[in-house]
Amino acid sequence: MTVETDESFGGVTPDAARRLLLGAVQAFAERGFHATTTRDIAGRAGMSPAALYIHYKTKEELLFHISRVGHERSVAVLEEAVEGAGDSAGRLAAAVRAFVRWHAEHHTTARVVQYELAALGEEHYARIVVLRRRSEEILREVLQEGVATGQFAVEDIRGTTLAVVSLCIDVARWFSPEGRRTPDEIGELYAGLALRMAGYRDGGR
Amino acid sequence: MTVETDESFGGVTPDAARRLLLGAVQAFAERGFHATTTRDIAGRAGMSPAALYIHYKTKEELLFHISRVGHERSVAVLEEAVEGAGDSAGRLAAAVRAFVRWHAEHHTTARVVQYELAALGEEHYARIVVLRRRSEEILREVLQEGVATGQFAVEDIRGTTLAVVSLCIDVARWFSPEGRRTPDEIGELYAGLALRMAGYRDGGR
DNA sequence: GTCTATATCGCGATAGAC
C-alpha cells in the first residue's frame, strides 16, 4: 500500500506536526474521526501517543486543521479555475473540471473535509461553514452569468447550483485510485455533464 | 423536536426491537455509528442499556439491520418507479424522481445507509454490497435502452450512470426538512437534470 | 521535543434478581 502524499499540507512545520496531520488524514478517511485513536495517528507518524499533544491540543484540533486547510485549498482551486478564461460555458467547465479533480486526487483529504464535519466542535464548525459557502457562491455566479447572457437555460439557478456542487462533492465518497477512471477523465466527463445541466448547447451535438 | 417516524421499520416486531431500531437510526444519523453509545440508543427507546442485548447481539448488528432494510427499501422504490411507465425518458425521470424523494424523505435512514457502511463487519458489508449494485444496474439499463432507441445521447453510459446515482445519493447528505425545498420539488428538479445529463431533448426547450 | 507510565473516564457487553 502506498502512502498518499498530499501537498496540501506540505508547508506545515515542524516536521512532526506535518507527519501527524498526514497520519490523521489517512486514519480519519479510512475509519472516521470517532473510530480513530490517537495511538493510531501517532503510530502512523512514527511517534508515541503522548507526542501528539505537544503539537495539537486535542484530537479535534487536528481535525479542524485538516478541515480548514482542505476547505481553503478546494476553494482556491475553484477560484483559480473560474478566473482562468472564456465565456460562461468555459468557466463552468473549468470550474467543475478543477473541483472534481481535486475531490478525486485528494479523495483522502476530501473525505475528511466533506464527511467529518459533524465531529467538529461548535466554534470550529462555525468557522468552516463560512468557507463552505464560497464554493457554492462561485458556481452560482457562473450559472447566473451564463443565464444572463443567454448561453445557459436554467429555470432554478439555486437548485441547479446545489446539484452541480453536490455532484462534485460526492466524488470524494466513491472515488478510488484502483477504479477505472483517472481524476482527469472524471473531471472531463463531469464538466460535460454540468454543461448539459446548465442547458448549454454547443455546435449541435 | 419531533421524532421522525419511518415506516421502513413499521413491520419490525416486537415493539421494543422496533423502538431500538428507530432510536439507533436517529442516533447514527446525528452522530455517526462510532460516536453513538448503546446507552444513547436504549435511552431513546425508553429502555435500559442492557435491554438492547435481548434484541440484538451487538451494536453492529443493529447497524446491519438498518442498512439491510434501508437498502432493500430504496432499491424497491427504484424498481417500482422504472416498471411504472412509458418510454426511456419517462422511466429515467420516474426513477430519479423516486430515488431522490426516498433519500430526502428518509434522509435520516439514508444517511446511515450511505455513510456508515465502513462501520459494518466484513461479512455484513459483503451482503450489503450486493444490494447496492442493483440500484446502479437499474439506472444503467434505463440509460442503455434510451441510447439504443435514440432518445438519449450518452457517450459514456457507465460514467453517466455513476453520476446520476451519485447525484441522487448525495441528497441524503445535505437535505434538511427545514430547507427551502420539499422532497417532491427536489425530485422534480433532479428528474429534469438527469434527462439533460442523458442528452434528452423534449419539445425544443 | 519525545519518551514511558499512568490517571481518569466512559464504553460495550454480561450477570443475576425479578
Place this chain on the structure above:
DNA sequence: GTCTATCGCGATATAGAC
C-alpha cells in the same frame, strides 16, 4: 423481557524523566 449493578477494556489526555 427488563431491570440494576458491574466487569473488563481501551479511550483521551497528562505527569515527569530524559
